[in-house]
Amino acid sequence: MVPIIENMSSVSNYQDQTHLLVAVDCIIFGFDKEELKILLIKRNFEPEMGKWSLMGGFLQPNETSENAANRVLETLTGLHDVYLDQVHAYTDPKRDPVERTISITYYALINSEDHNEELTKQHSAQWFSLNEAPELIFDHGQMVQHAINRLRYKTSVQPIGFELLPEKFTMRQLQRLYETILNEEIDKRNFAKKINQLDVLIKLEEKDMSSSKKGSFLFTFDKDKYEANTKNGISFKL
Amino acid sequence: MVPIIENMSSVSNYQDQTHLLVAVDCIIFGFDKEELKILLIKRNFEPEMGKWSLMGGFLQPNETSENAANRVLETLTGLHDVYLDQVHAYTDPKRDPVERTISITYYALINSEDHNEELTKQHSAQWFSLNEAPELIFDHGQMVQHAINRLRYKTSVQPIGFELLPEKFTMRQLQRLYETILNEEIDKRNFAKKINQLDVLIKLEEKDMSSSKKGSFLFTFDKDKYEANTKNGISFKL
DNA sequence: TCAAAAGTGTTAAGCCTACACCCATGA
DNA sequence: TCATGGGTGTAGGCTTAACACTTTTGA
Numbered sequence: 001m002v003p004i005i006e007n008m009s010s011v012s013n014y015q016d017q018t019h020l021l022v023a024v025d026c027i028i029f030g031f032d033k034e035e036l037k038i039l040l041i042k043r044n045f046e047p048e049m050g051k052w053s054l055m056g057g058f059l060q061p062n063e064t065s066e067n068a069a070n071r072v073l074e075t076l077t078g079l080h081d082v083y084l085d086q087v088h089a090y091t092d093p094k095r096d097p098v099e100r101t102i103s104i105t106y107y108a109l110i111n112s113e114d115h116n117e118e119l120t121k122q123h124s125a126q127w128f129s130l131n132e133a134p135e136l137i138f139d140h141g142q143m144v145q146h147a148i149n150r151l152r153y154k155t156s157v158q159p160i161g162f163e164l165l166p167e168k169f170t171m172r173q174l175q176r177l178y179e180t181i182l183n184e185e186i187d188k189r190n191f192a193k194k195i196n197q198l199d200v201l202i203k204l205e206e207k208d209m210s211s212s213k214k215g216s217f218l219f220t221f222d223k224d225k226y227e228a229n230t231k232n233g234i235s236f237k238l
Numbered sequence: 239m240v241p242i243i244e245n246m247s248s249v250s251n252y253q254d255q256t257h258l259l260v261a262v263d264c265i266i267f268g269f270d271k272e273e274l275k276i277l278l279i280k281r282n283f284e285p286e287m288g289k290w291s292l293m294g295g296f297l298q299p300n301e302t303s304e305n306a307a308n309r310v311l312e313t314l315t316g317l318h319d320v321y322l323d324q325v326h327a328y329t330d331p332k333r334d335p336v337e338r339t340i341s342i343t344y345y346a347l348i349n350s351e352d353h354n355e356e357l358t359k360q361h362s363a364q365w366f367s368l369n370e371a372p373e374l375i376f377d378h379g380q381m382v383q384h385a386i387n388r389l390r391y392k393t394s395v396q397p398i399g400f401e402l403l404p405e406k407f408t409m410r411q412l413q414r415l416y417e418t419i420l421n422e423e424i425d426k427r428n429f430a431k432k433i434n435q436l437d438v439l440i441k442l443e444e445k446d447m448s449s450s451k452k453g454s455f456l457f458t459f460d461k462d463k464y465e466a467n468t469k470n471g472i473s474f475k476l
Numbered sequence: 477t478c479a480a481a482a483g484t485g486t487t488a489a490g491c492c493t494a495c496a497c498c499c500a501t502g503a
Numbered sequence: 504t505c506a507t508g509g510g511t512g513t514a515g516g517c518t519t520a521a522c523a524c525t526t527t528t529g530a
Binding site for chain 4: 170171172188189192193211212213214215216217
């Protein structure tokens with residue numbers, strides 16, 4: 001057993017300690033009007049060249065893991081200021097066969113219309129619906145599962161779902177989003193009731209005419225209202 | 239901007255990457271029949287000698303972060319097989335002034351009667367109630383806050399509170415535990431009702447006579463029942 | 477006999493769930 | 504005119520929250 005600290009010398013021994021590679025891996029969620037999808041890359045580099053994996057990168061000097069996740073994300077999608085949430089650190093000494101690397105995962109929520117297709121093409125990236133995703137390298141499959149669980153919890157307690165939608169969206173799109181995240185059907189009347197109770201949407205005059213002849217009203221998320229509610233102790237609970 | 243991967247060479251450049259120190263820090267929760275407390279150490283080593291901090295240690299070769307947290311915990315308390323849950327990775331390049339170190343935190347739940355007082359004395363460790371805890375070094379204060387939030391969520395959704403209690407406990411002890419974790423008062427009739435509905439306790443014949451003249455019945459947590467419930471889709475929700 | 481904690485049930489309010497019909501419009 | 508998706512209200516059951524008195528027994 002290794003001693004935790006050098007009690008005897010009264011100085012802890014930083015320089016004798018093992019230094020490790022640290023990476024971030026991003027679980028990139030997008031919503032294409034029907035389904036929750038994740039963006040995966042086909043590796044054109046070793047190890048595991050040709051297989052599917054999450055997009056990741058090594059932590060650089062002077063960079064937080066959040067910075068690194070943002071960088072990775074921007075490299076792949078061209079997007080910045082994306083919603084990111086840390087999920088877990090994976091530390092199995094054997095998880096990367098080339099060299100021990102610990103990986104910190106983040107999930108990202110993007111409006112899948114926004115991303116730069118040139119860049120994703122360059123990285124041989126592709127969107128997959130959750131059920132149809134290929135097998136992933138290393139522990140990336142587990143990472144995805146873990147991220148989904150976290151996302152499910154988080155969406156039911158904070159209004160992060162809107163990150164996945166365009167600025168203006170219909171009630172139906174919002175409902176489909178929640179259905180696909182929570183993986184359950186929701187009655188549309190009950191859903192509308194609940195959302196309206198939360199009092200964080202602004203109903204616009206405008207209608208989206210693409211999905212039906214009648215057209216459906218567009219809404220936007222009112223961040224200020226949400227924050228005011230939060231201050232007043234009214235919490236978002238779906 | 240640093241390239242994520244060496245696309246050109248089709249081999250990612252592990253050896254050129256920065257290697258970092260990785261540590262774990264433990265937020266050790268205990269319950270002393272009245273209050274939730276945390277175990278802190280007074281540092282007898284640099285940096286920040288003489289100040290209070292969480293107990294931590296560097297990640298060793300061939301050790302997962304969970305292994306490391308267990309080791310740290312055993313070193314301080316003599317306990318093993320303790321409930322541990324990973325919370326967050328802290329990666330600010332300046333968080334440790336001596337050398338860049340990323341820290342992965344775990345919270346531990348222990349029955350505070352069990353720990354080895356010799357060992358804690360050796361490390362100048364002391365229990366503090368959450369309100370009375372001293373200021374902590376680095377980002378350890380934030381780590382504690384983050385861990386409490388996670389603990390609150392987890393206890394309301396999984397029966398981990400029992401980890402903090404002795405094998406046999408009274409309904410009142412259990413209630414006080416939940417009150418101190420959730421930081422709110424609970425009506426004892428409603429509490430008993432809810433707990434009984436969960437159907438995971440065994441009421442013993444035995445009474446604890448220490449807290450009142452009448453005495454109060456002791457209970458134990460029935461792990462098998464809980465797992466059976468879980469399998470049948472009945473979930474623990476407080 | 478009194479003080480102190482244990483134990484126990486009921487009611488009202490709010491919340492959640494299930495459920496069905498009309499509307500507007502383009503084809 | 505019909506097919507498609509949009510929009511809306513209500514009733515019953517369930518869960519939650521509020522609330523007070525009796526029991527036991529050691530001091």
